[in-house]
Amino acid sequence: MARIIGGLTTSHIPAVGNAIARGLQDQPYWRPFFDAYPPIRDWLAQHKPDVAINIYNDHGLGFFLDKMPTFAIGTAHEYRNEDEGWGIPQLGPFAGDARLSWHIVEGMVADEFDITTCQELAVDHGFTVPMQLFWPGAPDNPDMPRAIPISANTVQHPIPTLKRALDFGKSLRRALLSYPEDIKVVILGTGGLSHQLDGQRAGFINSDFDRMCMEKIVDEPESLTKISRMELVEKAGSQGTEFLMWMMMRGALGPKVHAISQNYHIPVSNTGAGTMLLECGT
Amino acid sequence: MTKKTIPGTTIFDGEMAMKGYALNKMCYSFNSAAAREAYLADPEGYMRRFGLNDAQKQACRDRDVLAMIKAGGNIYYLAKFAGIYHLNMQDIGAQQTGLTVEAFKEKLKKAGE
Numbered sequence: 001m002a003r004i005i006g007g008l009t010t011s012h013i014p015a016v017g018n019a020i021a022r023g024l025q026d027q028p029y030w031r032p033f034f035d036a037y038p039p040i041r042d043w044l045a046q047h048k049p050d051v052a053i054n055i056y057n058d059h060g061l062g063f064f065l066d067k068m069p070t071f072a073i074g075t076a077h078e079y080r081n082e083d084e085g086w087g088i089p090q091l092g093p094f095a096g097d098a099r100l101s102w103h104i105v106e107g108m109v110a111d112e113f114d115i116t117t118c119q120e121l122a123v124d125h126g127f128t129v130p131m132q133l134f135w136p137g138a139p140d141n142p143d144m145p146r147a148i149p150i151s152a153n154t155v156q157h158p159i160p161t162l163k164r165a166l167d168f169g170k171s172l173r174r175a176l177l178s179y180p181e182d183i184k185v186v187i188l189g190t191g192g193l194s195h196q197l198d199g200q201r202a203g204f205i206n207s208d209f210d211r212m213c214m215e216k217i218v219d220e221p222e223s224l225t226k227i228s229r230m231e232l233v234e235k236a237g238s239q240g241t242e243f244l245m246w247m248m249m250r251g252a253l254g255p256k257v258h259a260i261s262q263n264y265h266i267p268v269s270n271t272g273a274g275t276m277l278l279e280c281g282t
Numbered sequence: 283m284t285k286k287t288i289p290g291t292t293i294f295d296g297e298m299a300m301k302g303y304a305l306n307k308m309c310y311s312f313n314s315a316a317a318r319e320a321y322l323a324d325p326e327g328y329m330r331r332f333g334l335n336d337a338q339k340q341a342c343r344d345r346d347v348l349a350m351i352k353a354g355g356n357i358y359y360l361a362k363f364a365g366i367y368h369l370n371m372q373d374i375g376a377q378q379t380g381l382t383v384e385a386f387k388e389k390l391k392k393a394g395e
Contacts, residue, residue, distance in 0.1 A: 015370070060358040064310045065299055085312045086365020155358055157295040198357035200348070201290030202375040203386055205393035230286045230293075238291055238357070266394025270371050 002179035007249045009276040012129040012190040015269040017088035036263030036275040049186040052145040056126035056190045057154045069116035074149040075101040082122040094139045097146040107175025130190040154241045163225035165244040169251020189249025191242025195271035209235045210272045221250045256281030302354020308332035309359035
């Protein structure tokens with residue numbers, strides 16, 4: 001039976017990908033951010049998950065406004081990282097686990113979560129930067145798990161509610177736990193925390209709100225579902241809505257988790273950066 | 283239903299998605315290096331090919347991010363437009379808030395103190 005061993009959260013800012021490419025991890029600006037990752041890598045080295053489900057939001061590489069799925073899952077054998085137009089060096093392809101993807105799809109659609117399936121999906125920095133942070137050298141790290149991308153729409157409103165995001169995770173959990181193979185799965189929730197890139201309010205960061213979210217998501221994720229989507233935009237910034245990915249991740253971990261590691265740092269580029277390792281309770 | 287307004291913030295909803303479709307579609311094309319080169323070689327022709335309206339064209343000519351947003355631009359696609367000119371999110375943030383890039387970075391740093 002598949003076992004969910006824990007959840008990882010991280011910001012997925014493109015500037016982080018650039019800093020990695022240029023080897024800036026030890027510079028004073030970057031160090032307080034990168035210092036959060038070695039303890040999580042140690043945990044991963046110890047537990048060696050077989051599969052990483054990477055819940056992120058596409059930023060206009062895999063999807064465009066012509067067809068915009070609210071929730072989409074990769075069902076491919078591999079995922080390519082492609083040119084995003086401005087940025088960070090492209091990585092090699094990430095190996096998928098198509099059989100598990102289709103099992104999740106079967107389970108979630110039967111559970112009335114009608115998710116869009118993608119046999120081809122170009123993955124952007126939202127997917128690749130977290131992989132590089134947790135598995136340095138990704139995708140060529142020897143411990144690199146097979147990867148399944150799940151993307152939620154935060155590009156255009158209406159975006160999913162926080163309750164729907166948490167419920168998504170719960171449904172994902174049910175699907176995973178019914179997988180007959182003995183595999184260990186780790187769930188990534190990437191993006192956030194507070195930031196706003198657009199408008200006269202660009203540069204908005206709200207550390208009080210971010211810290212509250214990081215505290216509540218451990219033991220009281222249900223309480224966060226009371227936050228409306230407009231309240232989330234107001235308090236976390238337009239792109240702080242990426243916190244939905246954290247809620248999806250959290251739903252998949254089950255009721256009891258232990259916060260093994262956490263870090264919060266401002267600013268990384270325009271963002272309040274949150275990093276957490278939540279281990280599933282037994 | 284009345285929409286809630288948040289100062290300095292445009293909610294990119296269905297209305298904006300329809301308004302900005304041509305502009306965003308053009309910016310989405312800039313994922314490809316060939317498209318970026320084609321735009322730089324002939325911006326007017328490229329904008330015409332994607333059917334941008336006058337406000338969208340002028341905003342692109344001026345590289346004016348607030349005007350692009352007003353014309354329906356979505357920041358995720360506009361970032362690809364900015365990339366053509368090697369502008370990053372701090373440059374764009376400074377432009378939209380009327381600050382120098384240094385002052386904008388300082389403002390971000392202060393948020394953590």
